[in-house]
Amino acid sequence: xxxxxxxxxxxxxxxxxxxxTGLTWVTWADPTHxxxxxxxxxxxxxxxxxDGSPSNxxxxxxxxxxxxxxxxxxxxxxxxxxTSPGRKVPVYEDILRELQGPVARxxxxxxxxxxxxxxxxxxxxxxxxxYILPYAGxxxxxxxxxxxxFRLLRGxxxxxxxxxxxxxxxxxxxxxxxxWYLASSFIIMGITGLIILLGRPLLAPYIGKEATAxxxxxxxxxxxxxxxxxxxxxxxVTFRFMKGNFFQWADFKWIIKGGGLLGGHASxxxxxxxxxxxxxxxxxxxxxxxxxxxxxxxxWLTEQLIWHQMSTILHAAGAILLIAIAMGHAYIGSIGMEGxxxxxxxxxxxxxxxxxxxxxxxxEVTGKKIDHxxxxxxxxxxxxxx
Amino acid sequence: MTILEFxxxxxxxxxxxxxxxxxxxxxxxxxxxxxKKDIAPARGSAFTGFLKGNLRHFFPRGLxxxxxxxxxxxxxxxxxxxxxxxxxxxxHIAFAEKLWGIELWPAMxxxxxxxxxxxxxxxxxxxWVRRFSDPVMRLISDWxxxxxxxxTFLVMLTGCLALQESHDALRALHMGFVDIWLIxxxxxxxxxxxxxxxxxxxxxxxxxxxxxxx
Numbered sequence: 001x002x003x004x005x006x007x008x009x010x011x012x013x014x015x016x017x018x019x020x021t022g023l024t025w026v027t028w029a030d031p032t033h034x035x036x037x038x039x040x041x042x043x044x045x046x047x048x049x050x051d052g053s054p055s056n057x058x059x060x061x062x063x064x065x066x067x068x069x070x071x072x073x074x075x076x077x078x079x080x081x082x083t084s085p086g087r088k089v090p091v092y093e094d095i096l097r098e099l100q101g102p103v104a105r106x107x108x109x110x111x112x113x114x115x116x117x118x119x120x121x122x123x124x125x126x127x128x129x130x131y132i133l134p135y136a137g138x139x140x141x142x143x144x145x146x147x148x149x150f151r152l153l154r155g156x157x158x159x160x161x162x163x164x165x166x167x168x169x170x171x172x173x174x175x176x177x178x179x180w181y182l183a184s185s186f187i188i189m190g191i192t193g194l195i196i197l198l199g200r201p202l203l204a205p206y207i208g209k210e211a212t213a214x215x216x217x218x219x220x221x222x223x224x225x226x227x228x229x230x231x232x233x234x235x236x237v238t239f240r241f242m243k244g245n246f247f248q249w250a251d252f253k254w255i256i257k258g259g260g261l262l263g264g265h266a267s268x269x270x271x272x273x274x275x276x277x278x279x280x281x282x283x284x285x286x287x288x289x290x291x292x293x294x295x296x297x298x299x300w301l302t303e304q305l306i307w308h309q310m311s312t313i314l315h316a317a318g319a320i321l322l323i324a325i326a327m328g329h330a331y332i333g334s335i336g337m338e339g340x341x342x343x344x345x346x347x348x349x350x351x352x353x354x355x356x357x358x359x360x361x362x363x364e365v366t367g368k369k370i371d372h373x374x375x376x377x378x379x380x381x382x383x384x385x386x
Numbered sequence: 387m388t389i390l391e392f393x394x395x396x397x398x399x400x401x402x403x404x405x406x407x408x409x410x411x412x413x414x415x416x417x418x419x420x421x422k423k424d425i426a427p428a429r430g431s432a433f434t435g436f437l438k439g440n441l442r443h444f445f446p447r448g449l450x451x452x453x454x455x456x457x458x459x460x461x462x463x464x465x466x467x468x469x470x471x472x473x474x475x476x477x478h479i480a481f482a483e484k485l486w487g488i489e490l491w492p493a494m495x496x497x498x499x500x501x502x503x504x505x506x507x508x509x510x511x512x513x514w515v516r517r518f519s520d521p522v523m524r525l526i527s528d529w530x531x532x533x534x535x536x537x538t539f540l541v542m543l544t545g546c547l548a549l550q551e552s553h554d555a556l557r558a559l560h561m562g563f564v565d566i567w568l569i570x571x572x573x574x575x576x577x578x579x580x581x582x583x584x585x586x587x588x589x590x591x592x593x594x595x596x597x598x599x600x
Contacts, residue, residue: 173456173516173519173520174456176515176519177456177512177515177516177519180511180515180519181508181511181512181515184511184514184515185511213553214553214555214556217547217550217552217553217556218547218548218553218556219547220550221546221547221548221549221550222543222546222547225500225503225504225507225546225549226507228504229504229507229508229511232508344519345518345519346521347519347521
């Protein structure tokens with residue numbers, strides 16, 4: 001029975017191929033077409049499609065309709081009407097009937113049992129090629145350029161009063177392990193993900209297709225393997241860092257002062273507005289990345305093609321957003337600002353750094369008062385005055 | 387001879403031989419150091435103390451467990467995961483069977499491999515992060531510790547990257563790191579895999595002879 005089905009399918013495919021060949025032959029053998037391609041009549045009206053579809057495939061009938069129906073009727077992958085009013089076009093239906101055969105197809109996400117070309121897939125491919133791939137590279141290159149420019153213009157942000165040599169605890173061991181756990185898995189996910197996304201257009205021209213294929217294969221395995229590690233790390237960070245990351249009134253004033261970048265002193269609590277925003281972006285976008293990543297790793301979770309396509313687009317866009325901001329975060333948290341790396345390496349920060357960047361938190365943990373315009377300790381001023 | 391043939395052939399034999407001989411040499415050296423004779427009368431069994439010292443240290447005391455639960459989880463996750471991968475991963479068993487020409491035990495299924503690898507990686511990352519985050523750990527750690535951690539990580543990582551078994555280059559990369567790891571192992575603190583029972587046992591025996599619980 002199975003052999004008969006296979007035989008029938010093969011015959012149907014051959015019939016479809018013959019039909020398409022015939023269609024092509026009719027197009028090119030049509031004298032109207034031949035004439036128009038050599039020398040169009042001077043007063044002739046433009047016939048056929050103006051949307052790029054092949055012209056005059058069916059003589060006086062609109063071949064654009066045929067192509068629209070083949071591509072999914074409404075161009076959006078919607079349901080296909082059996083015929084257009086007044087313009088019955090049997091070609092598509094014949095081909096479809098031949099392709100479908102007597103056995104009902106399964107309703108998998110990639111099955112095209114109602115149309116010849118899955119327009120949803122074509123649209124998704126266009127979005128990926130026209131927007132995701134080019135913009136991904138440019139966004140990351142742009143952020144890198146901004147960081148270099150920032151470094152050249154502003155230089156390393158020093159502690160205004162220099163290091164005091166006195167340290168106050170800022171992050172516990174559990175905080176630091178959670179942070180670096182997420183950071184390390186994020187770096188692996190980021191590198192492997194970028195190779196998967198941009199390897200073909202960016203690496204292949206330089207290292208060749210074979211080497212790119214090897215790197216892509218390795219990256220895919222690594223990406224899939226570390227995905228759950230990233231999710232676990234994300235959940236730990238979400239709960240471990242939640243306290244203190246809700247927005248407060250001081251954050252509004254921090255924004256007004258541009259975080260101190262526009263001059264003057266911007267007060268902040270344990271986390272400033274930028275850090276809080278980064279935290280919520282990591283949590284929200286990270287969860288979206290996790291959900292879409294799981295859907296991509298386990299595609300059988302849904303049979304709807306749109307979910308898979310949305311997942312790839314959201315996953316890529318989210319990844320670019322996270323990587324772009326993470327570059328800034330990593331810069332300002334390490335070589336960009338004096339003393340900031342101590343908080344995540346040693347778990348403690350210099351007092352002068354704390355007064356300058358997190359004065360409200362400093363007051364809270366030390367009980368000392370600070371002049372919020374300058375960041376200087378009021379007690380010290382009083383002592384100096386005495 | 388291709389790179390893969392080299393790292394799985396002569397390269398593997400040489401590194402394996404260095405690993406075995408050097409590890410034995412170091413173990414013999416430690417055992418030959420001996421111990422200064424204890425002239426005090428024995429109040430308990432040194433041998434029982436040796437065993438107790440080894441077994442009891444697998445379970446931390448309550449207070450320590452509370453303070454180091456992350457280290458504990460990471461440590462057990464990494465070590466158990468690594469041994470499970472080493473002994474039960476299908477490619478490892480296939481390689482060993484081909485090497486020795488004997489039939490070994492059945493391999494773990496792929497889903498179990500993935501979960502085990504996840505646990506092992508998670509544990510290794512936690513342990514490494516703790517090494518440079520904890521002030522005491524940072525103080526007592528040197529390059530040897532970091533190189534050992536990174537080499538082990540790279541061996542595991544390249545192994546997982548080659549999981550698809552579709553490119554010889556990835557397999558060669560993994561085997562290359564395995565060879566390097568085998569050569570580095572006996573000359574580094576990775577030797578703790580073999581020496582931990584001696585150090586725990588020595589402390590346990592000393593306590594046991596004095597009639598104390600190690």
